Amino acid sequence: MSVYPIMLSQTKFIHRDNLHYPFEERAMQFGDGVYEVIRIYKGNYYLMKEHIDRFFRSAEAVKIRLPFTKEELTNLLNNLIQKNVVTADAKLYLQVSRGSASRDHIFPVGIDANVYGYIQEQARNVTNLQDGVKAITERDIRWEYCYIKSLNLLPNVLAKQTASEQGAYEAILHKDGMVTECSSSNVYLIKDGTIYTYPATKRILHGCVRMRVEQFAKDLNIPFNEEGFTVEDIALADEMFLSSSTSEVLPIITVDDSKIGNGYPGPITRKLQRAYEEDANISDKKIEQTN
Structure with a gap:
């Protein structure tokens, strides 16, 4: 680049x-x-x-x-x-x-x-957006003021490197089993039609795309619950996705080598991707809405 x-x-x-x-x-x-x-x-x-x-x-x-x-x-x-x-x-x-x-x-x-x-x-990674990505779970060892977008990123770098070494796109971070966010993105779990994500406290970065995702969900009448979920809850998820300025709304299809749902991007994630593209006025290379 x-x-x-x-x-x-x-x-x-x-x-x-x-x-x-x-x-x-x-x-x-x-x-x-x-x-x-x-x-x-x-x-x-x-x-x-x-x-x-x-x-x-x-x-x-x-x-x-x-x-x-x-x-x-x-x-x-x-x-x-x-x-x-x-x-x-x-x-x-x-x-x-x-x-x-x-x-x-x-x-x-x-x-x-x-x-x-x-x-x-930086071109859009349409392949990842279309097919989804793999993630791993890692213990969150960062400081208590993650809402500050500071230059102190060594724990994030180490987590991202561990994910890369295991052939994954992202590391999902957790404190005492409670998922907070990823090494460089916010993370969401969907169960029974409801989106769950860690509340916007000082323990996570208040992502700009995260705020937009919440608005997209509201506009689409999809329940958006700022309630944390556990590592154990991941096995029961229907869908998962992450969001950031460079990753957009990105489906997660496996975590720690276990499938999420049926192992393909789900329908709610697809709706949010469509909403993102419309909001960002992206007219070409759109994600195929297969669900």
Whole structure:
């Protein structure tokens, strides 16, 4: 996946080869920052307001002062699309750290936050969306403030790597047997026509697509229950799926090598996929609605 040449740095635009930070940068030394990933379809951001709102919430939660307002950031990101002449499917990565200063756990005084953002091409994975994916279960060893989209992702990385080594797409995380979310997505179980997912507390990331899925369910008169389910409940699921900005609404067909339902994407998941495509105005390469 290629990266477009023009990047956002602070409130200016530079070529990606010219982005440099000192070795004493708090993102590198402490993971002291937050980030966002925004989906782009045919050169247009999807759920941009929701992502910018969360970016500001995360920054406020870790006491980082951003150098712009939400409106100013929106304009900067729109300009970044235009300067790169983005017309394809892609994603934006946006990050802010507390800044560059001598290494000390205590917050430095009088320095500016470091902000950068770039756009990378990313086509839809229609095969996964059509056929569904495999997942495994892993113990959730992350900290208690997962609602903050922080740069401290090592537990997520380890879980995702374990899934990859076992030929799976995702790792479904659980604390004391209660499923929270996945390593890089929210997760849902469907039983008897009702969607179940962990409540939006500080223990999970409040996914922008997750919020949209809840609205889709409401519009389709599908019960949406913010109630956690257990690892044991997975064996009884009729359907399962996950959601994120890059995975969209993605069916899960096996967990720990056991089939979910009949081992194929189910009818409710298909309805939600259709709703997502309509909401994102995706006109080509649609998922075949086989159920």
